[in-house]
Amino acid sequence: MADDAELVVETQHLTKIYQNRQIALNDATLTVEPGCVLGLLGPNGAGKTTFLRLILGLHRPTAGWAKVFGRVMTPNAADLRRRIGYIPTNPQFPKGMTPITYLDYIARLFGLPADVRKPKLATLIRAVDLLPHSGDSIAHFSAGMTARLAVAASLLNDPDLLIWDEPTHGLDIEARRSMLELIKTLAAEKTLILSSHNLTDVDEVCNHAAVLNKGQLIFHGTLQDLKGRIRRNHYELDIDGEQKAITKCVAALRNLADFKQVLLRQRRLEIKLTDEVPNAALLAQLFHLLGENKVTVISVRTLGMQTEQAYLDLVEREESRGFARLYKDEAA
CATH class of the missing domain: 3.30.70.100 (Alpha-Beta Plaits)
Incomplete structure (x- = not known):
């Protein structure tokens, strides 16, 4: 395991309980090292978005903590969040703006001076293939165009960590392929955490996986470990x-x-x-x-080595154990 100073993300016993009744995340401990592309997996309601929001400091943990770049993340840690590029599920943008006006607005919030801001906007708009639509109203954008604008916005401040929640959700085949190729390119120089329902996507672009089920972290390791521990040969x-x-x-x-x-x-x-x-x-x-x-x-x-089968078998086995997990030694 890497030293604390080398870790991009570290959580210890991270727990979130909403309104003293809904346990959204329970005792999640994991680490994310530089260069890792972590696929965050789990069914609906498993706690994936809660986990991401805790890492971003958008929620306060009920117990435990999350460190980003070696420092504890809190709602007041704006300087830490400046080093993170975040895309929520189904990103929304002001309908009356164009890609240029929106990205310029976000760049101003980051405090980028005009001589840095203008060339960066042009580079990003070209990189996400929105140059022909740079002056069009966002209100008329397709799901794929909206996703590409979200990518550009998340890269504005040249972040060291990208946290993208369901980045291929709702995209057609062509837009999804474009997004996956972009992720592969970014993975060469950045650390990524990708929440996804599409296990084929995770299999293609990720090298590590974390599996959540009913708020419980039931697996964290390399993608090969996840596939290798299920049926072989x-x-x-x-x-x-x-x-x-x-x-x-x-x-x-x-x-x-x-x-x-x-x-x-x-x-x-x-x-x-x-x-x-x-x-x-x-x-x-x-x-x-x-x-x-x-x-x-x-x-x-x-067969049985694909991420989807490994994931399904893992969740099924965890569900069948039920309360036994509290009493049985992991080795057993």
């Missing part, structure tokens, strides 16, 4: 060849002890391998058998 192959040859291969595989499960649905072969033998050796055996019988492999996919 589970594959699906699309194959082609004579049906007689395919049937022969399936029968042979079912007679091998290290192939724990072999299922054939039409021309799709699903296999589960034992963990005792290196999967490369067993896959080599599988491909050799298929090749001998002139069966062609069209595609190969891992």
Whole structure:
């Protein structure tokens, strides 16, 4: 783990209870190191937005604390917030303004002098592909254009940390692809925390994940750790060849002890391998058998290793444990 001085975000026992009855976040402890792209996952009502607002100092914690850049975040820590670029879910802008007038207004709030402000506005508007619409009224913007304006506003002060809440929400395929490519570019030089319902997006752009469920932090680690702790050695192959040859291969595989499960649905072969033998050796055996019988492999996919499946299995397992988590040792 990095030293405290190196951490971008650190929380200890972070808890938020609204009106003494709704526990929105309960005892969340995690760290975010420089260069991390953290995907914040969880169902609706899991506490994701509350967690982000506590980090931003927009809410006061009921218990615990959040540090940003080594300092405790509070509602009065405006200097810390200046180093953060924030996009809320469904960002709203003054309808009577244009991208230029709005960004200029925000830049003035940051105290940027005119000689810095003007070229930065032009650069950002061009970067988010709003140059043809820079003088248009925001009132007529599509969801994708609004999202791009929100990105530009969040980057105005050249922040070190970006906190984006559902940045691809409501975007069409083209706008979503553009947003993901932008995130990849920014990830090369900034630390990001992205809250998202779209697990495919998280799989593509994030390197770490935190999973919240009913206010409880049930996982925090690398994306590979999240996928790796769920089902392993589970594959699906699309194959082609004579049906007689395919049937022969399936029968042979079912007679091998290290192939724990072999299922054939039409021309799709699903296999589960034992963990005792290196999967490369067993896959080599599988491909050799298929090749001998002139069966062609069209595609190969891992199952149970995708972020979505790992996330769903993790939440399901946590829900099934219920109160047992309070009494059972983690190792058990």
